[in-house]
Structures are given as C-alpha cells and as structure tokens.
Amino acid sequence: MKKLPLAVVGLLGALALSACGGYEPADDEVVIGSVHPLTGALAGQGEMMHEGAQLAVDDLNAAGGIESLGGDQLVLRAGDSKGTADAGQIEAQRLVSEGAVALIGTYQSDVTANVSAVAERNRVPLVIDVAVDDVILEQGYEHTFRIQPNASSMGRDGAKALAELSAANGKPVRKVSYLHIEGAFGQSVHDAFAEEAEKEGIEMVSEVTYPATNFTDATTQVREALAADPDVLAVTGYYPDSLLIAQAIRALGGDVDAVYGVANGGFDDSAFPADAGAAGADVLSANYHYAATDERAQDIRARFEQKYGRTMETSAMLAYQAVVVIAQGLEETGSKDPEELRDAIAGLQVEDPLLEFKGPIAFDETGENENASVTVMQIRDGRIEQVFPDQFKTADIVYPVGR
Amino acid sequence: MTTLTERPDRPTTVSADDPRLRDRSAARSYTVLAVLVAVLAVLPFFLDDQTETVAIRTLIFAIMAVGWNLMSGYGGMFSFGHAAFFGIGAYTGAYLLVEHGVSPWIGMVVGAVISAAAGCLIAFLCLRYKLAGSYFALATFAFAMVFLLSVQNLDVLNRTEGFNVPILSEDSWTMMQWKAGSPLYFWIPLGILAVGLIGTIAFVHSRTGQYAQAVRDDEVAAASLGIPVMRIRLITVAASCALTSLAGSFYTQYYFFVGPEQAFGSAVSVNAIVPAVIGGIGTIWGPLVGALIVGPLSEWIADVLREPPGFLSFLEGLSGLDVAVYAALLILIVLFMPKGIYGTLRDRFRS
Amino acid sequence: MTEPTSTAAAPEAPPDRGTLHRPSEAVVPLGVVAAVVVAIVLVYAVGDRATDLVTQSVVTGLLLGGVYALVSVGLTLIFGVLGIVNFAQGAMLTMAMYLVYEMTSSGGLPVYVAMLLAVPIMFVFGVVVQVALLNKLTLSGSHEGPLLVTLGLSLLIINVLLMIFGGRPLRVPGSVDGSVEIFGAVASYERLIAFAGALLVAAALLLFLRRTSFGMSIRAVAANAEGASLVGVDVRRIYALTFGIGAACVAVAGGLMAPFLSLTPTVGEQFTILAFVIVVLGGLGSVTGALLGGLIIGLVQTVGALYFPGTGSLILVFAVFVLVLFFRPQGIIGASS
Numbered sequence A: 001m002k003k004l005p006l007a008v009v010g011l012l013g014a015l016a017l018s019a020c021g022g023y024e025p026a027d028d029e030v031v032i033g034s035v036h037p038l039t040g041a042l043a044g045q046g047e048m049m050h051e052g053a054q055l056a057v058d059d060l061n062a063a064g065g066i067e068s069l070g071g072d073q074l075v076l077r078a079g080d081s082k083g084t085a086d087a088g089q090i091e092a093q094r095l096v097s098e099g100a101v102a103l104i105g106t107y108q109s110d111v112t113a114n115v116s117a118v119a120e121r122n123r124v125p126l127v128i129d130v131a132v133d134d135v136i137l138e139q140g141y142e143h144t145f146r147i148q149p150n151a152s153s154m155g156r157d158g159a160k161a162l163a164e165l166s167a168a169n170g171k172p173v174r175k176v177s178y179l180h181i182e183g184a185f186g187q188s189v190h191d192a193f194a195e196e197a198e199k200e201g202i203e204m205v206s207e208v209t210y211p212a213t214n215f216t217d218a219t220t221q222v223r224e225a226l227a228a229d230p231d232v233l234a235v236t237g238y239y240p241d242s243l244l245i246a247q248a249i250r251a252l253g254g255d256v257d258a259v260y261g262v263a264n265g266g267f268d269d270s271a272f273p274a275d276a277g278a279a280g281a282d283v284l285s286a287n288y289h290y291a292a293t294d295e296r297a298q299d300i301r302a303r304f305e306q307k308y309g310r311t312m313e314t315s316a317m318l319a320y321q322a323v324v325v326i327a328q329g330l331e332e333t334g335s336k337d338p339e340e341l342r343d344a345i346a347g348l349q350v351e352d353p354l355l356e357f358k359g360p361i362a363f364d365e366t367g368e369n370e371n372a373s374v375t376v377m378q379i380r381d382g383r384i385e386q387v388f389p390d391q392f393k394t395a396d397i398v399y400p401v402g403r
Numbered sequence B: 001m002t003t004l005t006e007r008p009d010r011p012t013t014v015s016a017d018d019p020r021l022r023d024r025s026a027a028r029s030y031t032v033l034a035v036l037v038a039v040l041a042v043l044p045f046f047l048d049d050q051t052e053t054v055a056i057r058t059l060i061f062a063i064m065a066v067g068w069n070l071m072s073g074y075g076g077m078f079s080f081g082h083a084a085f086f087g088i089g090a091y092t093g094a095y096l097l098v099e100h101g102v103s104p105w106i107g108m109v110v111g112a113v114i115s116a117a118a119g120c121l122i123a124f125l126c127l128r129y130k131l132a133g134s135y136f137a138l139a140t141f142a143f144a145m146v147f148l149l150s151v152q153n154l155d156v157l158n159r160t161e162g163f164n165v166p167i168l169s170e171d172s173w174t175m176m177q178w179k180a181g182s183p184l185y186f187w188i189p190l191g192i193l194a195v196g197l198i199g200t201i202a203f204v205h206s207r208t209g210q211y212a213q214a215v216r217d218d219e220v221a222a223a224s225l226g227i228p229v230m231r232i233r234l235i236t237v238a239a240s241c242a243l244t245s246l247a248g249s250f251y252t253q254y255y256f257f258v259g260p261e262q263a264f265g266s267a268v269s270v271n272a273i274v275p276a277v278i279g280g281i282g283t284i285w286g287p288l289v290g291a292l293i294v295g296p297l298s299e300w301i302a303d304v305l306r307e308p309p310g311f312l313s314f315l316e317g318l319s320g321l322d323v324a325v326y327a328a329l330l331i332l333i334v335l336f337m338p339k340g341i342y343g344t345l346r347d348r349f350r351s
Numbered sequence C: 001m002t003e004p005t006s007t008a009a010a011p012e013a014p015p016d017r018g019t020l021h022r023p024s025e026a027v028v029p030l031g032v033v034a035a036v037v038v039a040i041v042l043v044y045a046v047g048d049r050a051t052d053l054v055t056q057s058v059v060t061g062l063l064l065g066g067v068y069a070l071v072s073v074g075l076t077l078i079f080g081v082l083g084i085v086n087f088a089q090g091a092m093l094t095m096a097m098y099l100v101y102e103m104t105s106s107g108g109l110p111v112y113v114a115m116l117l118a119v120p121i122m123f124v125f126g127v128v129v130q131v132a133l134l135n136k137l138t139l140s141g142s143h144e145g146p147l148l149v150t151l152g153l154s155l156l157i158i159n160v161l162l163m164i165f166g167g168r169p170l171r172v173p174g175s176v177d178g179s180v181e182i183f184g185a186v187a188s189y190e191r192l193i194a195f196a197g198a199l200l201v202a203a204a205l206l207l208f209l210r211r212t213s214f215g216m217s218i219r220a221v222a223a224n225a226e227g228a229s230l231v232g233v234d235v236r237r238i239y240a241l242t243f244g245i246g247a248a249c250v251a252v253a254g255g256l257m258a259p260f261l262s263l264t265p266t267v268g269e270q271f272t273i274l275a276f277v278i279v280v281l282g283g284l285g286s287v288t289g290a291l292l293g294g295l296i297i298g299l300v301q302t303v304g305a306l307y308f309p310g311t312g313s314l315i316l317v318f319a320v321f322v323l324v325l326f327f328r329p330q331g332i333i334g335a336s337s
Helices: A003-019 A043-062 A085-097 A109-122 A134-138 A151-168 A184-199 A219-227 A239-252 A272-280 A295-308 A314-333 A338-346 B024-041 B049-074 B083-100 B104-128 B133-153 B184-205 B207-217 B219-224 B229-255 B260-264 B266-279 B286-306 B310-315 B321-336 B340-350 C027-046 C051-082 C089-105 C111-139 C144-165 C189-211 C213-223 C225-230 C235-260 C269-282 C287-307 C312-327
Strands: A029-036 A073-080 A100-105 A126-128 A144-146 A175-181 A203-210 A232-236 A258-262 A284-287 A375-380 A383-388 C179-182 C185-188
Touching: A029 A043, A029 A085, A029 A314, A043 A073, A043 A295, A043 A314, A073 A085, A073 A314, A085 A100, A085 A109, A085 B049, A085 B229, A085 B260, A100 A109, A100 A314, A100 A338, A109 A126, A109 A134, A109 A144, A126 A314, A134 A144, A151 A184, A151 A232, A151 A258, A151 A284, A151 A383, A175 A184, A175 A219, A184 A203, A184 A232, A203 A219, A219 A232, A219 A239, A219 C051, A219 C185, A219 C287, A232 A239, A239 A258, A239 A272, A239 C185, A272 A375, A272 A383, A295 A314, A314 A338, B024 B184, B049 B184, B049 B207, B049 B229, B049 B266, B049 B286, B083 B104, B083 B133, B083 B229, B083 B260, B083 B266, B104 B133, B104 B229, B104 C312, B133 B260, B133 B266, B133 C144, B133 C269, B133 C312, B184 B207, B184 B229, B207 B219, B207 B229, B219 B229, B229 B260, B260 B266, B266 B286, B266 B321, B266 B340, B266 C144, B286 B321, B286 B340, B321 C111, B321 C144, C027 C051, C027 C287, C051 C089, C051 C111, C051 C185, C051 C189, C051 C213, C051 C235, C051 C269, C051 C287, C089 C111, C089 C144, C089 C235, C089 C269, C111 C144, C111 C235, C144 C269, C179 C189, C185 C189, C189 C213, C189 C235, C189 C287, C213 C225, C213 C235, C225 C235, C269 C287, C269 C312, C287 C312
Parallel strands: A029 A073, A029 A100, A100 A126, A126 A144, A175 A203, A175 A232, A232 A258, A258 A284
Antiparallel strands: A284 A375, A375 A383, C179 C185
C-alpha cells in the first residue's frame, strides 16, 4: 500500500515532465506572446484579438520582418488565459520561458493585473491591448504599457466631448443621468465623467448602478435614471447589459436628447445595431475606436474579414496595434533583449496609429499612452458611424435625437 | 477449566502495551509522507519555470483538497462553500500586507484563525438547526456567496478591485517574496501540504479522528456512546478551514494579486472538491492523488490541443475541451469508482 | 462517501423541528404573502421612493419572478421527488435556449414554435441523464453522489456548448415586439408571455400531479419510495420520468426567455443558485411553492435594488435563503412535521 502513492507520484511526475516539451525559438525568429481568453465565456473576444495580432505578425513578416535584426521573422505564440487570473499567469510564464521577448493581452483587467506582475518579475515588456482599469498602471511597474485610454481618461474625455458636441449642435447639455454597472470599471468611468462634467457646468442629476450578475431586466434602473428628467442618459457597461438597457429605454419611451455610452462595451460593437434593432437607433457612444477614416485601417479590416470570416472589432485592431508597437521597438533596439526592448518602447513615438487618437502613440512614465483619446460614434441606419470630433467624422451627427 | 465464579490466577488478557497491539499503520503513513516530501522537494531543480507554475498550482489544489477532505470526507459534513475559507485566507493576508505592511507569515496565521472561527460559526449554526446532507451543502454554498457579494460591496476590501501585492526589488523572507522562479515558491506550499497531511494522519489515528468518523457514520449511536458530537465536529471543521485558509494566503503571495472572484468564486470551491472526489474522499492520500491528476490535466490537454497529433487534428484550438474532459472524468469516477481512484485501488490491493 | 442507509432513495427530509405545533397548512403561505404585501405597502408609504418607480419595480419584480419560477418548477420536482440537488439546472436551461436558437436560426422557425419542439427533446435528454447517470446513485440513497454528478454534468454541458457555438453572445429573434402599460409601469410583451407561460406550466403540472395516475405515482414515490414500490410502482421509471419532466419544464423556460436574453454558454448559471433558493423557500416538491417563492425572490431582488443597488439586493436574497434554511427549511408550503 505504501508503494502506491509513490508509484502514482512517479508516474504523474514523468507525465508532467514529458508534457513540457516546450518551444525553442529558432535563431531567426522573434517570439511575441499573446495572452487572451481563448476558451471560456469570453472566447469570442479573445480569439478575435489573437487573430488581430496574428494578422499584424503576418503583415510585418510579409514586409520583410524586423530589418534591424537582419530580417528576423516574428512568431506569435498563443496563451489561453481561460478568462481566469491564475491560468493567465501560468500561460504568461510559459510564454516567457519559451522565449517571448514581449507579451500582449489580455482583455480582462484582473487577468491583466496578474500578467503584468509576471512581466515585471521576469523583466519582459507587456503591451496591453485591452484592459481598462486605472489601477493596473498605478503599481509602479515599469514593464507594462497601455495603448487604449484608461477608465478615468475615458470618463473625462467623454464628458468633454458631450459638452462640446451638444453645444455645437445648438442644445448644450445641462443635466445628465448616469447609469452604470457596479464595480471598479463602471465606478471609475462615472467618477471621472462626473468630475469633468461639473467643471463644464453640467449637473449630474442621478447615478444609478446595476449588478454585474443576475441582471436580466433593466426597466426599473432605467426608469429611475430617467425619473430625474435628464437631457442626456449616459451609460457605462458591457454588451449584454447595454442591450437590455437600450431595450428598456425604448420600452419606456425615454424622452432624452441622447443616449450616450461612455467606454461602453456594447454600443459600438458591430453586432449591436442588428441585435438592438430599433432600440439602437441613433445611440451615441464615446469610446476608443479603430480609425475608420484611415485607409490603412480600412484595408486591414477588409483583409481580416476575408481571412477570418468575421468583423474586426476595435479590440482586435488594438491587438494588431500592440504588435506594431513591439515591432517598432525591435526595429529601434536591433536587439532581442527584453529589457532593451522595454526601454525602446518607453521612448517610442508610433505615428499614424490605427485607432482614432489625437496624436502618435507615446507612453508616459507610468506606461499610459499620452495621446489616447475617445471618438464619439452614432448608430445611423443600422451602421456605426464616427460623428465627433470633426476630423474623424464619417457621417453627420444627429443631435438632439428625435425620439 | 476455571469455574465461572472464580477468577483465573493468571490473566489471559493481553497487556495494553503488548507490541502485537501497536498500531503500525500510523508509522507507515508517516514514513510514506517523509519519502514523498523528500522526493518532491528536489523537483524544483528538474522542472523548468513553466512546469513549476503548474506544479505549484497543483500543490495549492492539494492543500485545499486535503483541507476539504477533513471536514467532508472524515467529518461527513459536505461543504460546497470552501471558497469562503480560501478567500478569508487570501484576503486577510492581502489586506494586512497592503494596508498595514504586516508580514504575510503573520497574515497567514491570522487568516487561519479567522477562517477556523468563521467555519465553526457557520458549522455550529447549520448543525444546531439540524441541517444535513444536501441542505448543509447548500447552506455552505450560500455562505460562500454571501462572502463574495459582501467583499464586492465593501470599500475597505477594495470592492471589486482586489489587492495587488507590491513587488519588491530584493528577496525578502519577512515579506515572503523572492525572485521569479525561486524554489522557495515550491517548498512553502509543499511544507504546508506536509503539515496538512501530518495533521490528517494524526487526526485519523487519534481518538478525535475516530470519534469524528463514528459521528459521520452514525450520529445517534455515537452520541449514545457519550461522544461529544458538536465538539468533535467543530474541531474537525476548524482544522479543515484553517488548512484551506493557508492555501489562500499563499495564493495571494504567489500570484501577487487577489480579487473577489479569485478568492471566493464558486470555481474555488469546485477546485477543493473535485481532486478529493477523484482521488478518494475520506482517505489520507486520495486528495493528493486527485490533485496530481487534476492539476496538470488541463495543461496537458491544452498542450495536446495546441499541436494535436494528426489523428486528433479536428480538436485543434477547440474551446472548452479541457474542462469538458475534467467534467466527464468527475462523472465517471463518481459513478464507477465512488471511492476515488486511490480509494478503489487501495481496496483492491487489500483484498 | 457516506454509506447508503436504505436500499431505495428517500428524498432528503427537511430537518425535523419537532411536532409541537401543527398550524393549519394554509397559515404559513398566507402569512408570507401578507407579509410581502405589507412590506410593499410600507415601501410605497414611507419608503421615500417615487410611486411610479416603486410600481415599476413591483411589476418588473413579478415578471422576473415568473421567469425564476419557470426555472424552479422543474427543479422542485427533481429535488422533491428524487432528492437530487441538480446543479445542472441552469446548464440545461442554457442547452434548451441553444436548441431554440438553432431551430430559429437554421430552421427559420418562430421562437415559440421552436420552444414547443424543444420540450420533447429536453424531456428525452432528462430521461437519459437520469437512467444513465443518476438512477444508480439515487436508488442507493447517496446524497453527495448525485450532487457531484450534476456538477460535472453542468460543466460538461456548458463546455460542449462552448465547443459547438463559441463564446460570442447570440440573439434569438423574438416574435413579438412592443410593450404595454400596467398601472403606469412598463412591461414588454415578451416578458408578459413568459409570465403567462410560468403560470400555465405551474397549472399544468399541478393538474398532472393531482389528477393523473402518473402524477399520483410520482407523489407516492416522493412521499415514500419503498412503500410505493411495494404497491407496484416502478420506482426507477418514475425517477426517469420525473427528471424528464423537470428537463421539459426547463425547455419551456428556455424558449420563453430566449427572446430577451443574450445567449452565451454561461447564461443559465445565474439562475441555478437562485432556483435553489426558491425551491427551498417554496418547499421541496411543491409547485405552488416554487411559483410563490419565485415571485417573492423576484420582488426582493427588484424592490431591494431600490435601496441596495447592484449586488446588494442579492445579498438580501441570500440572507433570506440562510434564514429559511435555519428557521423553516421545509419552506412556505412544506408541512410542519
């Protein structure tokens, strides 16, 4: 009997050792690790983002790879965070052990926090494609960089944009009701929005939160938000809840100048207009967005759709952009050393970003992109159009919305 | 032949310290444990960084399963909310470290004490109100959910943001932090696991443990023999919760981040239960065997899926297959090997 | 695993509180309903919330409660008759919704027709699950075994759905659009239909259980499986059919709810634990109890959200659950002994 546990341990130990065949990068390869939820509830997003990164790698390789490294080819290795922080950590560690010089990921803030710690302790740069929580870059880590605007900057920019566009269209907003998901994401966007709005002379008449789970009917919360008789109803949340909210607003016949998403995960998703139908008409959304006015971005999206058979959302474009940032860093250093790459990325200026930002991508000392900004989209005739600021317009705005 | 009324001159009974009566199985188990720990202790020198992370996660599962097994296997009180105690350990350590700079070692001990107290309270209430079997399991599940929801709503515990362990530039024993890949990150959970297994072996062979199993098998009979049922049960629960809490405290230190979902999510409770069930509930080695199977299992499947051999190529990149396999394994074990893999093999070897 | 104590399964009896009091059976349910009504009146009167908002939350709560009841009605049968804590209830709900999705998108069927087709499919699925996976454990009286198997089954279903359909949220096109006003509160037609469906299903089940011989057999097995088998009831068959009926109820729930939910493999999970709360609250095996319990929990959640926004109202729901477990585990409709 005492032999048994030993035998089992030995057997499984052998299995474990054999399973870690591991990957060894060839001499003319540069490995980038991509950590996203490839399985689990968020697999749709994760897979799409990985594909976006893969397309970037393919494009760069087709153009000759990394010139300053003698034409070395990029290799993208996939890591599956499974939507959980510990799996994300294990995968990030694996990719680093397998020779990744940089990591990208991960779509979820808590997973990203974990992977960021791995990056820091292993001294490998992590370029965040999607993860919104401010706190991730407030740890004093030096190896994490973020391309997208963080939660509070989106709240601030959203408020500024609303003040500007409403004034420019003859009905400056006075009162805003804010409906948001509870939790760090919704709360921090709201707080930043509210602070900026007060500075603009806008009155925040109501704040209503809804739970992240067990939320299948938005009618009561929407009603409460509308009860304060706002000019504009601002909404921060994810796709399923934003859909419920849009439907509830329509059912209640809410008479507002606009429904205004801020950092909203649903309102500018390409599937939203079809899913929401009439409830989605003329809904505004202030969010980071792929550069619809840029030909390069349009071309990338077209090829993505052709190759992968699905629409390229902004999150996938961010993954593409993250790879481009790393590639540019590699070009600058001419070295595969992760620390030197990190230093190069810290000092980069990436011109012509593939997202509608107010300037080239450049990282400040905490790793945030100084020029990340939001664009305001509107759903017009079942399509998502960019309507503000003017330099990024693809269609005219309708404000106030005729309901 | 002696008559019935006379006492025999020489006692024909055996004295209490006759060597034939000594229980050798405890000594055997301790020996096995010592050998096991010695073998595992050298593993960090053979494993690469990535496999080591899998091994550490396996150790964490094993600690949780051994802890769960005390209360649910030997105590017969099926807990479906062990995440509550894992979470208390994780959050106590995190809070004390981040907010008050307290050493994680102290945090670990404090967490274990709080966990044991919370477990006793919950178990006391459930038992006093005579909840058993599925009702008890549901109650523990409900308590774990209440903890999760409460943490998400408390500012002092950072609501949904969780805690980030500050990264130090140097190794530190007091702060339980070393550079990435240090073998200490393997030896500490190994040590905790060894403590847990020593505790389990001691428990099983002790009077308390025997009483606990008696209570599990037939509460009424045990009470009629004078066994203090409530006290025995609470001791078992306290040990179970304290051990699981240690796993949680270590988790925070190893992953550098803990949030409500990581600490109190229902997946955590499942991680405590499944290895013990697969390995063998109510056995000493079952939970460890189960953890050794479950821990590397999803990595191994993921490895296969990443570059599947030719005949399995249709499986490539298939979302969710590893959990599906894990779930099917659970069902098969419960149906066909209810004593778990280790339990069934042990019985077969015995007979 | 605990040793079986009987050869035929006894669904777990709720803890014995003693037989000192035997109030008439209608007192507790009426008392609870009265308490809820009083609470709502208090909210209107002194609750410091706008009247139309309270009405909206009550209406939404009742409609939500109907949906919860739909999911719970099948579970109360399973838990009540078989004694099985069916952790796969939410996963079966999700499975039913995906079935409906498949029929509406590939087959082009209107959603309520698809629902009717999903019912027999899920019924057969339920029967197969019980016969293949659960019967042996149920008959041996194990309480933890079925719990673990249904847990495994739930993970299995979710991940197989994930493998087949992927993780992106899907939409089932609704057949009916628009909403109606009730006392100043707004209710969408789809949710009203779901509510009506809940009442119909509950009524149908009650009729089935009270008026048909099958129903009587089920009730007999629930009360005393050994005794029932002694009088010639095929207990194994009844178990299989009961699980099948539970699955069929969930199919109706899935079909009625699909039009207003975003479909992901984990969408049903949020209902599993709430269904348990409702089943315990209402009383094991009681269809009326599940209906009442569902409505109460729906109201607690939505009216509670007026005071405890976000997950605060959920804590309230679980607090109710824990209190019920401690002080009246047989639930509202359960008998005192």
